[in-house]
Amino acid sequence: MAAWLMALVIGLPWLGAACVWLAGGRGPRAQHTLAVGFSVAAGLASLGLLPFVSSQAAVRIPIGGVFGDLTLVPDGLGVFLAVVAAVIGSLAVLFSVDYMQGEAQLGRYYALVLIFIGAMAGLVLSGSLLFVFLFWEVTALCSYALISFHNDDPKAVAGGIKALIITGLGGVGLLAGALIVYANLGSYEIGDLLKKAPALPPAALGVIAFGFLAAAAAKSAQAPFQTWLPDAMEAPTPVSALIHAATMVNAGVYLLARFYPAFAPVPGWAAAVTIVGLLSALLAACMALVADDLKRVLAYSTVSQLGYMVYAIGVGGVFASQFHLLSHSVFKALLFLGAGAVIHAVGTRDMRRMGGLGRQMPFVRNVFIAGALALAGLPIFNGFWSKELILEAGLAPACCWRGLADGPGWAYAGMLAGAGLTALYTYRMVWMVFYGEAAARHPAPHGHDAPSAMRAALLPLALGALTTWLLAGPFGLMLESSLPYHALHAESTIDVVVQVVETPATWLALAVIAAGLAAWRWRIKNREAAARWAARFRGFARAAANGFGFEWINRRVVGLTQAAASALQTLQTGHLNWNMAGIVGGLVVVLAILAWGA
Amino acid sequence: MTVTTPQIVLVGVLALLGVGLYGLLVIRNLIQIVVALQVAAKAAILALVVAGELSGQINLGQSLAATVIVADTIVAVVGLALAVQVRKRLGTLDVEALSTLKG
C-alpha cells in the first residue's frame, strides 16, 4: 500500500503536468481545473501515507550497474516533508487560480509547478543518494524555470539564473559526497551510510559532511549563499510561497536532519552548522528590517527562520528543527500567499506605497496577522512552540562541541536577539502594509479584498498556524519510530506544552519578543525621536540594504569568471591542427591515467 | 627475448598510428589530412585482426576489421567530396586560411 501511495505522490503531479500541458488548447479553465485536481489528489495521497510510516523501503526498483537501486522509503521525515510539499503545494495551486487569472502560458506554469511538487516528494522519499541528487537537480531546474516565468523581464531572468547557479554549485557538493560514499561503501543507500558512517575513513567522511553542508546551505539560502533568495522574488507569488517557503528551501534542512547522526561526530561539523545557522538568522533579520519590498522582507525572513532550523540541527535538536519546519511551512506560505493577495490587489510590492490597507482588505489583514504572530513567536500560534523548543535545544546541546571552549552560550544569545529582531521586522511589515499611511509620495491605488479561490487557500493555512503545534506528540512519535539512527525521544503534546511553558528560557524569550514589538510601537508614537535614533545607525542600515557585502562578492565572482572565460578564448583557434593536438593530448592524459592505475 | 609475430605487427600498428596522428597534427592541406586519416585507419585494421587472433576470437576480429574498412572508406569518400567542394567554393584547401574565412 505504501508503495502505491508513494508512486501516486510522485507520479500524479507529473501526470498532471503532462495533462495540463496537453490541455492547453482547451482554454485556461480546463488547465486551472486539471492543475488543482491533480495537486489535491497528490496531497490526499501524501496524507494517506501517514499511517504507513516505516523505516523499511517500500519500493525498490533495481536500475542496475553502477546506479544502484531506486528505493523509496516512507519514513517519518520523508513522509512529513512529502505531506508538506503536496498539501501546501495544492493550496498554492488553488491560490494560483485567482492570482494567475488572465496570464499567458498557463500550461507552462502549472506543468512546472506540478513537476516541482512531484520532484520534491521524490527527493524526500528517496532512499538512494543518487536519486536524491537527481530529484535535487530537477527541483533546481523547475525553480529556475518558475522564477524566470516572466521571461521577458530581465530581472526575473537574472534572478532565475542566479538561483540556478548558486544551488547548482551547492549540488556539486551533494554529488561529490554521494560518489565518495559509493566509492567507499559500494552502495548509495542512505541507511547504509547512516549505519556504516563510523567505519569510513575520517578524511572521506569529512569531505562528505562538508560537501552536504555546502549543498544544504546553497539550497536553503543560508550564509554565505543567501543572495539568491531575495532576487528570486521576481517569481509569481504562489511560486514564492511554494518553492521558497514551503518546499524547496526545506530540502537543505532535510538533508542536514537526515544525515545528522552520520556527520555529528565529524570534528567541526556541528560547530560549522551552528555558525551557519546563527549568521543566516541574524544577518537576514537585519536585512529584513531595512527592506522596503514586501516580498523581500518575507524572503529575508525565510532565510532567517531557516537559520533557526539549521542552528537547531547544529546543537542537536533535530526534532525541534523539524517541528519548526512544519510551523514555518504553514505560516510562511500563509504570509506569502497573503502578500500575494495584497500585491495582486494594489499592483505594487513597495511597502512605502502601501498603508491603511487593513480597512480595504479585512480578510487578508486577519490571516496575515495570524501568520505574522506565528512568525514573531507569540503564544498559542505554532511558531511560538517550535521556536521555544529550538532555543531550549540551544541551551542544552546534545552533541559535540570540540573547539569552542565556552560552548554555545554566545550562539544562544544571538538567536535570542534574533527572536527580538524577528518580532520587530514583522510588526514593521504588518504596520506598513495594513495600518498607518503611505509613506511615499505616490500611494498605491487601494484594492479589493481577496477573491474566493485565494480565500480558500488562505483560510486552511491560517487555521493551521493556530493548530499545527497540537501535532507535536504524534509527530515526535512518528519520527522516533521510523528513524532508527537518530535516537530521538518523543514526548506527548501535553508534555511538550508543559515543558515549554515552565522553562525560564521561554519567559526570557517572550520578554525579548515583547521588547521587539514595543520598539516598533514606540517608533509609531514618537516618530521624531525614532528618526533621530535611526540616523545613528544609517551606516549599518546601508550595509544591510547592500546585503552586507555578499552581493559585492557575487558580482566579483561573476566578473572573475567572465574574465577567465575571455582569457581562455585564445584556446579556440579554429585550426584543425590545434583541435587534433587537443584530442591527442587528451589521449595521452587518458593513457597516462590508465597506465598509472594498472 | 624472442620477438613474436604479434609483437612485430603491434609495433607496426603503433608506428602507423603515430605517423597518422602526427600527420593530422602538422598537415595543412585538407586532402592530405584525409590521407593521414587513412594511415591511422590501417593501424586500426591491423590491430583488430591481431587482437582477434590473440584472444582466440579470430572471426570476430576479422568481421570488425571488415567493418572498419568499410566505415573509414566512407569517411574518406565523404571527406574528399567535402574537400572538393571547399576548394571549389572557398578557393583554398589550406586549414589556416579556412579557419579565418567566413562563408
Add this chain to the structure above:
Amino acid sequence: MLYMLLVAGAIACAIQAVRAKRLFLSALWLAGLSALTAVILYAVGAREVAVIELSVGAGLVTVLFVFAIGVAGEEALHARAIVPKPLAWALIIASSALLGWMFLPSLNGEAPSAESTFASALWQERGLDVLVQIVLIFAGVLGVLGLLAEARAPAENRAMAKAPLTPAEAGAAPSPSPVRATPEEVHA
C-alpha cells in the same frame, strides 16, 4: 623476418605519404601502404579481410584520391606547420610509448584455429554490423551526391557522375545521371 620487412615497408610508405610535397605522390604512397597492409593481413591469416583491404583500400580509395586531386587541383603545400613540430613529436611519442608500454610486454603465443568460417561469422553473428555497413554506404553515397551536386558547373557534374565505381559500391549507388540540385544560393 618476413613480417619485419613488411611492417618496415608499411611504416616507410606511411611516413612518405605524410611527408610528400605533392598530393599525387601522397596518394600513391597511400596505395603502397594499403597493398602492404593487405599482404600483412594475408600473412597473419585473415584472407578475406586482406582481399577486401586490397580492393577497397588500394583500389577504390586510391582512384578516388586521384580523382579528387584532379578536380581540386594541386596546391603548393606549405612547409610551416601550425602546431609547433616539437609539441607534435612530444604528443605522438608520449602516446605511442604509453600504449606500447601497456601492451607489448604481455603479447606472446599464437592463436588457436577458428571454429567457424569467416563468412558465417560475418553474416550470422555480426549480421547487424553488415546491415549497419550497408546503411553507412548508402548514407555516404547520398552525402557525396548532396555535396557534389550543384547546377552551377554542369561540366564538372557530368564528369563527377561518371566516376568509375568498383563492384563494392555499384550495388548501392543510384543511376549515373547527375542529380540537378536546386540552385545554390549561398556564395563564398
